[in-house]
Amino acid sequence: MQYPVLPQQPPPPLAPALPTKVRKVGAPLAVIIALGTLTALILVLIVATNPGGAVVGFVLTTVAMTVVVGAYLWLDRWEPEPPRLLILAFLWGASVAIVISVILEVAFEYAINPAATTESATSFFTVAIGAPAIEEAAKGLFLLLMMTGRRRLELNSMTDALVFAGLVGAGFAWMEDIFYIASGETVAASLATAGLRLIMAPFAHPLFTTCIGIAVYLALQQRHTVVKVAYLVAGYLAAVLLHGLWNASALLGPKAYFGVYLLWMVPMFALAIALAIHSRRREQRVVAAKLPGMVAAGVITANEATWLGSLRTRKAAVAAASQHGGRAAAKGVRHFAVQVVELAFAQDRIDRGFSDHRVVELRNDETYRVYAARAYAAPTLHWLTNYRAG
Structure with missing residues (x-):
């Protein structure tokens, strides 16, 4: 596990x-x-x-x-x-x-x-x-x-x-x-x-x-x-x-x-912009690659994985939460999404072999923070699941 x-x-x-x-x-x-x-x-x-x-x-x-x-x-x-x-x-x-x-x-x-x-x-x-x-x-x-x-x-x-x-x-x-x-x-x-x-x-x-x-x-x-x-x-x-x-x-x-x-x-500025955009797209790929493992471990649900993998779908989920429950609901969903991203990067560091006890502790800490963020946003996340399913 x-x-x-x-x-x-x-x-x-x-x-x-x-x-x-x-x-x-x-x-x-x-x-x-x-x-x-x-x-x-x-x-x-x-x-x-x-x-x-x-x-x-x-x-x-x-x-x-x-x-x-x-x-x-x-x-x-x-x-x-x-x-x-x-x-x-x-x-x-x-x-x-x-x-x-x-x-x-x-x-x-x-x-x-x-x-x-x-x-x-x-x-x-x-x-x-x-x-x-x-x-x-x-x-x-x-x-x-x-x-x-x-x-x-x-x-x-x-x-x-x-x-x-x-x-x-x-x-x-x-x-x-x-x-x-x-x-x-x-x-x-x-x-x-x-x-x-x-x-x-x-x-x-x-x-x-x-x-x-x-x-x-x-x-x-x-x-x-x-x-x-x-x-x-x-x-x-x-x-x-x-x-x-x-x-x-x-x-x-x-x-x-x-x-x-x-x-x-x-030209150097254009190159830096291209590099920055490429790096951000790589971030998205890293997170998307870790979501199935989180689903299998029960950290997130399969439905949540469908909108946590890109900025566009994440933004849409936050917007829907805001319309449903106001600023507090949107803030909870946004925080939950950010914690999932943090966890994905900690796990990626371990998977690539660049880890020590501090990284493992960080991964465990981020996992518990995902659980805690989920508990805070639970009503809105439950509504989102039904909303997206419908």
Whole structure:
């Protein structure tokens, strides 16, 4: 029997909530508050230097990054990640990665040019080589952190790695763009900077860090440490190369800038989109493949398996539940579906041979959470069974 059976005294109904899981994967509220405070302090410093430009930068950049973050949340619909981890990823990019990058870039420029100041640390070597190497390392540290402890259990698919990488990059881009837009001497200059950074390349930083995200996922699929390290190094170097070419083009003039944008950035962005869509479809195939085993073990019913295997049918079931029982009923069915997906990925990890006692414990825990979520949504699930049968 793969899945633990429902105990004679089943667990109490589990309302849709995430606090237990969030604590297990390491997203303490205190850390989020600390990073949020650091982010606020950075914003205060930017506002102090140029209040008008900072307001323009904050408003425009926030609008642009809302679109970027929304795209990653859309990508994450199949197996939503814990909200605190997503917030932590964004705040890491907007605070820790920014602070590390500023300090090390100034030190880097000073090392190659002792006469440099914080205002003049913009040599070609720093912008095209030093900054990309430092910034991608600072952002990539979060993804390396995600590979440790129980956090690595959240990286079930490449989609998960792409989402975390994208949100770290979005957080970094949000703060960096506010700074550059606020640095404009006039409103017109700030708007011109905003046009170049927010209209042409709002996904630039997430795209660079995507290389590291892909490498992290591939490394987690390997058993040998040397191969894991090779993947991580290759992903980091790819991120630095992509970032470096983009930065260098901005210094070489409009022709180089638009040339790199059209011939390099746009194709790479299209490739990243294709990869993301392929990864999400693979997630659906993994879940669909595990449903028969869950039915055989009595974890779910055969009728439920007919609508749990795709986003379209799952969405239709949630919509029907909402019409029948309102928001609470829809929330219960949605939570039940998400728990089934979590269980499917835990079982898939075991079936592929990438498991230890923690993964087995996770699979058992997720099974009981499915039972508990089922108990919470039982009336609506029973109605859905009759509704779909009719």
